[in-house]
Amino acid sequence: MFPPQFDYHRASSIDDALELLERHAADDPRILAGGHSLLPDLKNGRASPRALVDIGEIDALRGIGSGADVESGADSGADETAIGALTTYADILESDRLQRHAPVLTDATSVLADLQIRNRGTIGGNLTAAEPGADLPAATLAADATVRVRGPDGERAIDAAAFLGADGSEPALRERELVTEVRVPHVEAGGYAKKTHPASGYAMVGVAAVLETDDGTITDARVAATGVLERVVRLAAVEDALVGARVESKTIEAAAERAGETIEPADARSDDHASGEFRVHLLSTYAERALERAVDRVAAGAGGTGTAGDLE
Known part of the structure; x- marks a missing residue:
């Protein structure tokens, strides 16, 4: 099947992405990151936005480290690791820091999809899609991670249970909000x-x-x-x-x-x-x-x- 027609917009920064989402709010805009959930939805008719906002070139959303490597600039401290939302599965698997301190996350990533998808798929996109059989939501929930987002009302931190709807509520991500990073506490x-x-x-x-x-x-x-x-x-x-x-x-x-x-x-x-x-x-x-x-x-x-x- 062919996807519906839509206007394509490439964001150059987080602020630019949020501005594009706001400007095209009437067009039911969708965020494009790795595309592994969105593109099948477009082709199968499960999604029909009139605007796509591509965030794939925003370097501030990539990286694994103490927090200074990602857009917020705030140090997450020695007892947790910050993962930028556009960090790929391959980058997660290659991280010695995550293998040492968040092995549940690297375990789950190691059995996720194939090599091609691991090189393109992102942690932010995976958690936002929250497919019922996806591996990373379970790992993120067990790890007691926090998801940081930015939107029209500013920045906020959401615990994994609320973000994923694991507590029985609706998933907590609001319209025109963008996931910026995932913070994972270090565990034994x-x-x-x-x-x-x-x-x-x-x-x-x-x-x-x-x-x-x-x-x-x-x-x-x-x-x-x-x-x-x-x-x-x-x-x-x-x-x-x-x-x-x-x-x-x-x-x-x-x-x-x-x-x-x-x-x-x-x-x-x-x-x-x-x-x-x-x-x-x-x-x-x-x-x-x-x-x-x-x-x-x-x-x-x-x-x-x-x-x-x-x-x-």
């Missing part, structure tokens, strides 16, 4: 495990896990799932079973068994490849695998490196 260990959907390449089920420990005891746990519902979701029962327990195989296995308690099978997504009941059934297996990766990193004494692989 994390992991991601995924059952790939055979048709889409998204997650049929994906689980992201982050652990903090003290002297062999789990002091904090955040576990999030994608692919099961129309939005990402925290697996609260798994988290409750982990906090206060020892870092042991039996702890991980027992906690993972509770993964399905958060989701009713009747509420889960269903298609020709997997019923909602089957997706919920898979949760325990992939929760256990994600937690095992995190525990391996706890044992290694660092965030660790490497990729998650497509654990079937």
